[in-house]
Amino acid sequence: MTGARSAGDVIDGRYEVLRVHGDGAMGLVYRVRHLRWGTDLAMKCPRPGLFATAADRDRFVAEAETWVSLGLHPNVCGCHYVRVIDGVPCVFAEYVAGGSLKERIADRSLHEGGAAAALARILDVAVQFARGLEHAHAHGLVHQDVKPANVLLDTDGTVKVTDFGLARTGGATVSGAPGRGSAGGTVLVPTGGLTPAYASPEQSAGGPLGRRSDVYSFGVSVLEMFTGGVGWMAGPVAGAALESHLADGPDDPALPAVPPDVAALLARCLAPVPADRPATMARVADELTAVYHRVTGRRYPRAIPEPAELRADELNNRALSLLDLDRADEAEEAFTAALAADPRHLEALYNSGLLRWRRGSLVGGLAPDGPEGGREPVTDSHLLARLRTDGTDADADRQSRVLRAHVHLERGDTRTARQLLEELEREHPHDPEVRGPAEALRSGRAGEGSCAGSLELPWSHEEESRHLRPSVRLTADSLWAMRKVGRFDVQVWDLGRSRLALTLTDTEPDAVDVTADGRTV
Structure with a gap:
C-alpha cells in the first residue's frame, strides 16, 4: 500500500480503518471495519520491501493461503483471505480484541488474583495454546514462529494462535513428519523467519524441522508464563533456564511456582533431541488438562473442540471470502455445499439467498430442499420464508429474526425491520448482533429505503x-x-x-x- 493509513480512512472502498496497531516486524497492522459485512477484521500489511521480486510476493501469498486453509478452530485465529491492494498482498484475519499473550505477561494481567488463580489461568492458556497448534499440525502445517506474541486472547479468555507463515519470505516442504491423514507424508514448513529466544536447537542450527520444533517453542513460551519474562538469549538454552528457575524459584511473589508435573512436561518439551520430546501437541494438551484437575480440584472446563472442516460454518465463511474477492460463482458453489451439509444453517441460507436475489438467480437453487424446475427468480419473499423457524430453538429464533430484519432493510422496508430489531433489543439488550443494526437504523446509516432517482424510458x-x-x-x-x-x-x-x-x-x-x-x- 502507498503509505500508512489513519483512523477514519476507507481502504479499497470496503474497509474503514478503526485503529492502527503500530508498526510490527512484518509491517502495519490495522483494525478495520468491513463495511459490507459489518464486522471488524485485522488487516496485516507487510512492508513492500519484503518483496524484491514478483516471486517473493507470490510465495508470501501462497504461505498466507496455508493459514486460510486451516479453516475454523476455536483456538486458531481465523484467516479469511489475502487481497492485493496497491501491489501489496494484505492478509485479512479475525480480529481478537484482548491483545497478545506477550502483553498479558508483560503487564502481569496474566498473574492477577494470587498464585492459585494465576496458575489456573496459565494452565488454561497452555491447554488452549496446545490445542491450536495440534489443529495446525493435523492439517500438515508447522508454525515455526511459536511465541507469546503470536498467541492472542479474546475478552472471554479464549486463546487463538495466529500468524501462520506471515514472518517468512520463502517456503519449503520437509519430509519426515506425517501429513494430514497419512504416515510419512509432508508438512509445509515456511523458512526464513524465527525468533531466536524461542527457536528450537535444530531451527537455530538451520536443520530439518517438524512438529517437534513447535513443541520446543511451545515449551519455551509456557516457561515464560512462569518466569514473567525472557531471561535467556537463545532458545537452545531454555532447558538450562528451566533448571535454574526450578532451583531458585520465581523472583516475583505474584508468580506461581511450577508444579512438578508441569516441570517434568516442560523438561521433555525442551529436550535437545527432537525424538525425546512429546510426539504430538494433543498429548501435551491432555497432560496439562490432567494437571489442571489435580492442582485446582476442578475438571478442566473447556471441552475438546471438534474440527470444523467441511462443516456448514466453515463453508459459509469461505463463501463470504470468495464473494468479497469478486468470485461470485465459486461463492455460490460454497454456499450450496454449506446448505448440503446443514440445510437449516441460517447464515448460509441468508447469504446464499441474498446473493441469488441480487443476481436474479432462479429460485430452484436457493436451498437443497427448495422448489425445483421453475423459472421464477429468487425474491425477498422467498428469502424471508426460508429464514423462518418454528420457534422451538430460542437461539435459532433470535438469529432468524436478526437476519429477517436485514432482509427487510435490504428491500427498503425499514418499518418492519425497526419493529423486529426493537423487539429483539428488549429481549437481548446486550447482544451485539442486535444492537449493531438497531443503532445503524436509528442513526440513519442503514438507509430509509427512499427512491434514489427515476428514469423515463421512451415509448415505442x-x-x-x-x-x-x-x-x-x-x-x-x-x-x-x-x-x-x-x-x-x-x-x-x-x-x-x-x-x-x-x-x-x-x-x-x-x-x-x-x-x-x-x-x-
Missing part, C-alpha cells in the same frame, strides 16, 4: 399510438431493465447509469432474460 411508436404502458422487466436488484420495443426487438437498459446498454433485433422477448450484471442469456 406502437405503445404511443395505442396508449399502452411500456412493457418493462427488471432484474432482482433493479439495476437493469429489459423492455419490448417491437414485436421482435428488445432493449436492455442500464438503470444505474440511466442509459441504453444495447438493442437486440429479431429477437423473441420471452426468450431473453437479463442477469444481474447486465449480461443477456
